[in-house]
Amino acid sequence: MNGDTTRSTGRDVAIVTVSQTPSVAAFDGPEPVLVMRCVNDILNQTGLERSEVDFTIAGSCDYNSGLPFAFVMNLDGIGAWPPVYESHVEMDGAWALFEAWLRLQVGDVDTALVIGSGRPSPGNHREAFALQTDPYFMAPLGLDPTSLAGLQARALLDRELATERDFAEVVVRSRQAGASNPKAMVTEQASVEELMAQPYVASPLRAHDVAPTADGAAAVLLVAGDRARELRERPAWIRGIDHRIESHHPGFRDLTDSPSIRTAAAHAGAADGPIDVAELMVVHSHEELIVRRSLGLGEQTVVNPSGGPLAGDPVMATGLVRVAEVASRIMDGTVRRGVAHASSGACLQQNLVSVLEGDD
Amino acid sequence: MGRPCAVIGTGQTDYRKRLDLTLDGLVRWAALEALEDAGLTFGDVDAVVIGKAPDALEGVVMPELSLADALGAVGKPIHRVHTAGSVGAAAAITGATMVESGRYDRVLVVCYEKQSEGNATWALSGGKSGGQGAGGTFAPWIRSYIQRSGAPEHIGWKVAVKDRQNALRNPHAHLHIEDISIEKVKESPMLWDPLHFLESCPSSDGAAAVVLASEEVARASPGAPAWVIAHAKRTEFASFPGRDAVRVQAGVDCASVLYKKAGITDPRRQIDCAELYVPFSWYEPMWLEGHLIAREGEGWRMTEAGDTELTGSFPVNPSGGVLSSNPIGASGLIRCLEAANQVRGRAGDYQVDGARIALGHAYGGAAQYFAMWIVSADLQPKLADHS
Numbered sequence: 001m002n003g004d005t006t007r008s009t010g011r012d013v014a015i016v017t018v019s020q021t022p023s024v025a026a027f028d029g030p031e032p033v034l035v036m037r038c039v040n041d042i043l044n045q046t047g048l049e050r051s052e053v054d055f056t057i058a059g060s061c062d063y064n065s066g067l068p069f070a071f072v073m074n075l076d077g078i079g080a081w082p083p084v085y086e087s088h089v090e091m092d093g094a095w096a097l098f099e100a101w102l103r104l105q106v107g108d109v110d111t112a113l114v115i116g117s118g119r120p121s122p123g124n125h126r127e128a129f130a131l132q133t134d135p136y137f138m139a140p141l142g143l144d145p146t147s148l149a150g151l152q153a154r155a156l157l158d159r160e161l162a163t164e165r166d167f168a169e170v171v172v173r174s175r176q177a178g179a180s181n182p183k184a185m186v187t188e189q190a191s192v193e194e195l196m197a198q199p200y201v202a203s204p205l206r207a208h209d210v211a212p213t214a215d216g217a218a219a220v221l222l223v224a225g226d227r228a229r230e231l232r233e234r235p236a237w238i239r240g241i242d243h244r245i246e247s248h249h250p251g252f253r254d255l256t257d258s259p260s261i262r263t264a265a266a267h268a269g270a271a272d273g274p275i276d277v278a279e280l281m282v283v284h285s286h287e288e289l290i291v292r293r294s295l296g297l298g299e300q301t302v303v304n305p306s307g308g309p310l311a312g313d314p315v316m317a318t319g320l321v322r323v324a325e326v327a328s329r330i331m332d333g334t335v336r337r338g339v340a341h342a343s344s345g346a347c348l349q350q351n352l353v354s355v356l357e358g359d360d
Numbered sequence: 361m362g363r364p365c366a367v368i369g370t371g372q373t374d375y376r377k378r379l380d381l382t383l384d385g386l387v388r389w390a391a392l393e394a395l396e397d398a399g400l401t402f403g404d405v406d407a408v409v410i411g412k413a414p415d416a417l418e419g420v421v422m423p424e425l426s427l428a429d430a431l432g433a434v435g436k437p438i439h440r441v442h443t444a445g446s447v448g449a450a451a452a453i454t455g456a457t458m459v460e461s462g463r464y465d466r467v468l469v470v471c472y473e474k475q476s477e478g479n480a481t482w483a484l485s486g487g488k489s490g491g492q493g494a495g496g497t498f499a500p501w502i503r504s505y506i507q508r509s510g511a512p513e514h515i516g517w518k519v520a521v522k523d524r525q526n527a528l529r530n531p532h533a534h535l536h537i538e539d540i541s542i543e544k545v546k547e548s549p550m551l552w553d554p555l556h557f558l559e560s561c562p563s564s565d566g567a568a569a570v571v572l573a574s575e576e577v578a579r580a581s582p583g584a585p586a587w588v589i590a591h592a593k594r595t596e597f598a599s600f601p602g603r604d605a606v607r608v609q610a611g612v613d614c615a616s617v618l619y620k621k622a623g624i625t626d627p628r629r630q631i632d633c634a635e636l637y638v639p640f641s642w643y644e645p646m647w648l649e650g651h652l653i654a655r656e657g658e659g660w661r662m663t664e665a666g667d668t669e670l671t672g673s674f675p676v677n678p679s680g681g682v683l684s685s686n687p688i689g690a691s692g693l694i695r696c697l698e699a700a701n702q703v704r705g706r707a708g709d710y711q712v713d714g715a716r717i718a719l720g721h722a723y724g725g726a727a728q729y730f731a732m733w734i735v736s737a738d739l740q741p742k743l744a745d746h747s
Contacts, residue, residue, distance in 0.1 A: 010462075062442075063421045068414035068483040069444060072725050075597055080728075083596040083610035087450055090415065090422060090442035099439065099454060105461035106362035131419060134426040136382060243437050245428045252429075263435065345425040350438070 014228040014235030018324035023214035023312030026121040035077030038219035054109035056086035059093035093320030094342035117217035118316035148346035149284040150202030178307025185312030216314025236327035240268030243352035261294035276335035279322035362460030366578035366585035367700040369398025369571035375534040375685035378565040384430035394569035402432025406464040411451030411471040412689030445724030448692025449731035472567035473687035499552035511660035516641035527680025529709035559641035566687035586700035590621035591733040598726040614730040615651035634719040635695035692722025
C-alpha cells in the first residue's frame, strides 16, 4: 500500500457532546423520533443552533425497517430546513464518524454532527442480515450472521483458544456492567453455570451469546481545534481512526484471528499509550476474545463498562454507541485514554478502531 | 482548505441489461478500467468508496461486504455511501474529501446498479406495490414548472431527442435509438402526464469508477488530470408546507456555494459544458434555472435555442445523460466522470470542443438531495471574463 495512512493531518478534532436513547426491544414510534431525540439533546447540551452545525452525517440501514429509502425519513429527525450540508452512509454510525472526522481534516468546516440509528423491531434481523452474504454462493445456503458466528466460535474451540465457559463469562460480565447502565436493555443477572445449562441456538452459541437487537440511536458532536474547548472543558480528542475489511468468504480467512483489527489499530495508533477503557462491538460473546487479542488489550484495560452490545444492540447505532461510551468517560474525567471498536458483516469481517484521549 | 484532488482515471461498463455479469464482475470491470487509465493497479489504492441506491434494488444488504474481494479492498478501508439518486456524485465527493483531508493519496470510487436483478419502480415507491415510481412524484412538479414558465410542450420532446442523439455517439449508452425524432417521442405512450415513455430514463445495469489522487500523484499520472476545483452538497426535507419543489432551495443553495468556491460568477459563460442529472426530459430546463445557469423562467429558452446541444453554447449531457442510461446508483458518478472526461479531452465522439471547465451534478429523493462538482483542466482555472 502506498502513502503513509497513519500520518497526522494536524487538525485536532474532538467529541464535545454525546447522546444516546435507551436501547429498547420495540420503540413505540418511528426511527426519525429516535434520531430527533439525540439531535435535540446534542443541541440543548451545547446551546448550539441547528444552523451552527456545518456538516451532518448519519448511518442507518434501510433493511432495518424493510423500506427502500428509509434513511430519507430520518431527515425529519436530523432537521433539514433551511437546507443542510449532510450525507449518509449505509453503515453503522461509527463509519459516519470516520467520514466526519476526515471532512473536518479538510479545514473549511469546523463542526460535524454524527448520528447512528436503527429500529429493527418490525422485522427479523437475523433473516434480513442473512442478505449481507454473497448473493450467488452463500445467500442461497441461508447462512445468517448467527450461524456464521457459530462457525467462528467453533473454530476458537477447535483451536483450543477458548472454551464455552469463556463465552459465558463474557456474558456474565457484560450483564453485570449493563446493570448500572440506564440505557442498557438486558440487565437480569445469571451465573456462568445457569447460562451454560441453556440450549444452543447456533452451536456452540446459546441465545445469551447473541446480542439482543434493540431499537435505538446515538449521536456525537465533533468540533475542530480551540472551539472544542469553548464548548467542553475536557473534550475527547480523536487521536486516530481507521477501518479495514477482510475477505467476505469465511473459507478464505482464519476466523480465530482479526488482521483487519490489528491493521486498523496500528494505523489509529492504539498502542501509542495505555488504554484505560475499551468499548468493543461484541455482537456474539466469543468475538470479545478475538477483538481483545487483536487489539492487544491487557489487564489494565476495562472492557465494555457499559455492558456492550450483549446488553443491547441498537443495530446501526451500536458502533457509534461504543464511541459515545468512551468519549463520555473521557469528558467526565473517569479515564484519560480509550479505544472504541465497531464491526460490520459476519464473523467480524470489517472493523473500525478509534482512539480517544482527554487533555492531561 | 485541504489539498488539491484530481480525477486521474475513469472506467465504465456498457449500460445495457447485463445478464452476462455478476455484481462482482460489473464493479470490477469499471474499477479495472479506471485503474488502467490511471496507470495503477489495485495494490496502489489506499481506500475504496462504494456508492449505490437502496440495497433493496438487488436484495443485497451492505454490498461493500460481499464486493470487497472483487474491488481489491481486502486489507483496506471500504466506505459505503447512500444518498438516494444523488449517491454517485455524493460518493465522488466523499472520495475527493478523503484525498483533500491529506489522509489518502489514491482513492477508488465505484458506483453501480443492476436494475435487472430487481424491480426499481417497486423500490422507488418506498417498497410498496402499486406505487407511481419516480415519474409519478416528479410529473406534478414538471407541470407546475410548465405553468410557471409558460414553456411550450415541445421543450420536453426536444430534450428527449437531443440526449438520445448524443447517446448515439456514446458506445456505453443503454439506448441507441437510431431513428429518434420529435414525432417518435410525442407519439410514444403517455406515462405520467406530461411525460411520455421516451421522455423517461431507462432501467439500466452498469458500474462506473474514478480514481482520485493527490496533486503529486496526479502530476505523475500518465493521462491528463481533471482537477476537482469545487464540490458541494445540500439537502432539504421531502415535503413541508410551502415547499417549492420546482425551484428547490437546496438546489439553489448547493449551486451558489459551489460557484462561490470555484470563483465562478457567471456559470452560463464560465462553465464550458454540464452533465446534469436529467431522468425526465423537463429536468433539463428546470435544473438550468434551479442551479442558476439560466434566469428564472428562461431555462427552456436555452433548450429551445439549441444552446444545450453538443455544438451549442452550453452543451448539456453530451454523453446522452440519464435519459439514455440509468444504472441509478452509478448515474451521479457517471455525470461527474463524464464532466472529468470532457476536461481531460477524453470524451471521444461527444467531446465538447475546447472544454476546460465542466459541471457534474446529481439529485435524488423527492428532488431534495443535491451533489455537484466542478472539474477543470487547470488546477488554477482561468475563468472567462464575463464583464
